[in-house]
Amino acid sequence: MKTVPTFTLTSASGEQISLSEVLKNGNHALLVFLRHLG
């Protein structure tokens, strides 16, 4: 099993979200990448 690239992105509500922080807090993450929003 390989480790994943970590990232920090801004949410639609303006909050900075870091994947590594989410994992550090003991949560798993499900990442859903969308296509264009049309």
Add this chain to the structure above:
Amino acid sequence: MCARQDEIAALNTRVFIISFGTLPAVQQWMSETCTTFTVLLDRERTVYNAYGLERSRLRAFSPRTLWLYATCHLRGKQMHSSHGDDTSQLGGDFIVDKNGLLRLSYPSHDPVDRPAVEALLRVLRELPSQ
């Protein structure tokens, strides 16, 4: 997936929807769909690229995708414009456990190709809770 959000949360999992759309387009999408998950903006598609998600005009307009668009149109469902965004960018689904290990990698082969929610839940149920 929205209908199963309590189940997903009980499995100690946070869901992040990642979009390369503009903030107004994302806000409109959120108002029309599921707003309870956190939506993250990746305009430059840096994270899309890091996770190996491809662009393919050929697959973005595969026969089954065109069939989906046609049936939506026939049912009277309103289709939105792409807001000028790249229609060839494909999406995907990934599950990362709390140790940072990749437990599921599902890059979409075409726009219609998404894992079933039940398949995602099966993977999540197998992850260690502690």
